[in-house]
Amino acid sequence: MKQLNIMQIQELIPHRHPFLLIDGIEDYEPGEYAVGYKCVTYREDFFAGHFPEEPVMPGVLILEALAQTGAVAILSLPENKGKIAYFGAVDKCRFKGKVIPGDRLCLETRIIRKKGPMGIGEATASVGGKIVARAELTFMIGA
Template sequence: MSVLTTKEIMEIIPHRHPFLLVDTIEELEPGVRAKGKKCVTYNEPFFAGHFPSEPVMPGVLVVEALAQVGAVALLSQPGFKGKTAYFGAINSAKFKKKIVPGDVLMLETEIIKIKGPIGIGSAKAYVDGKLAVQAELTFAIGSLEES
C-alpha cells in the first residue's frame, strides 16, 4: 500500500500533469529518503516523438522523476513545508537500461547531505529489480516568490 497518493504528492510538490512523473510514494522518511513508483504507459506524451518506431522514456525525464521523489523527501520535513525544490546540479548520471512502455519504474532518492537550503541526494531508478539509472542530484530549496 502506498504511503502517498498522486493527490497527496501534489500537495507537497508543484508539478502537475503532464510533468508530474511519480504516481505514488511507497516509502517515506521525511528529510532522509523516499521511494516512489511510476507506471510507464504508451500514452505518455513524450513517446509521440521519442521515438515513434521505438518508444523510449527520455533519460532526462527519469532523472526528473528521481528529483521529484527527492523533493517529496525534502519538502515533507516541517522546515521546508510550502517550499519548492529546484535543481542545483546533476552529477554522475549513468543510464544503464532503456525504459519502455509497460515498465514500472521504482524510484529511490536518499538525501545524503543537507546544509541550509541545499540538499544532495543519491538517486537510483530500477525496472524489475535491475538498475536503470543512477545519479547524484543537488537541490536548492526556495519559495516560488524567490524565483
C-alpha cells in the same frame, strides 16, 4: 511504511500533469529518503516523438522523476512546507537500461548531505530490480 497517493504528493510538491512524473510513494522518511514509482504507459506524450518506431522514456525525464521523488523527501519536512526544491546540479549520472511502455519505474532518492537550503540526493531508478539510471542530484530549497 509511510505511503502517499497522487493527491497527497500534490500537496507536497508543485508539479502537475503533464509534468508530475511519479504516481505514488511507497515509503518515505521526511528529510531522509523517498521510494516511489511511475507506471509508464504507451500514452505518455513524450513517446510520440521519442521514438515513434521504438518508444523509450527520455533519460532527462527519468532524472526529473528521481528529483521529484527526492523533493517529496525534502519538502515533507514541516519547515519546508509550501516551498519548492530546485535542481542545482546532476553529477555521476549513468544510464544502464531503457524504460519502455509497460514498465513500472521504481524511484529511490536518499538525501546524503544537507547544508542550509542546499543538499544532495543519491538517486536510483530501476525496472524489475535492474538499475536503469543512477545519479547524484543537488537541490536548493526556495520559497
